[in-house]
Amino acid sequence: MVKVCIGSNKLLLELREYHDFNWLKAVKVFTIFDQQDSGNICFGIIENDERYFIKYAGARNLEYTGDIKSAIKRLKEAKKVYQHIDHPLLIQCIGTFQTEQGYGLKFKWVEGECMHNHWDFTPFEKYNSPDSPFVKLRSLS
Incomplete structure (x- = not known):
């Protein structure tokens, strides 16, 4: 197990192996959802005084036992699903990004519960x- 401190407020992220999260240095991370068994790790971030939700595949958290490349592929395919179900009452995917080791989707932040x-x-x-x-x-x- 590897423990990684994320952001200026030093939120703790536990991983099975090291992963570079330098791409988060430009934003403020206010929460982490790292117990997903899907191969994704999610972050609540603040960027330019706005809150966003990031769904990221590429790092191996403690719950995910599958193949990282498969998790990345599924998240890339999920982007198409979010485009297809676009509706004002559903969370809105506003962008994607690629890192050296992974892939992410960016959403507008909404208050809610994990399903x-x-x-x-x-x-x-x-x-x-x-x-x-x-x-x-x-x-x-």
Whole structure:
């Protein structure tokens, strides 16, 4: 395990192996979502006084056991899906970027809940607990 401090406020990121996050030096990172099992690590950033959400593939977090190149490929393919489902009520993908070791999508920041927070809900609870964000969404009209 490798621990990496991110940003001026030294947020801790735990990885299976070292990864260069120098591309984050130009922004302020205010939160990290690093327990994803998808091969992505997500960041809440502030850039030019605006908040954004970054979904990044290329670094091996503790939860992801798959191939990094596959994670990058899936995220690149996801860009097409976000373009296809573009709607004012859904999070808006506003750009992509490439690093030496990975690929990222940039979104406008919105307040919300994670739909697949496996660290709070077991697979059964995700689909059945009334407190699950997934169940809450599915119960909307």
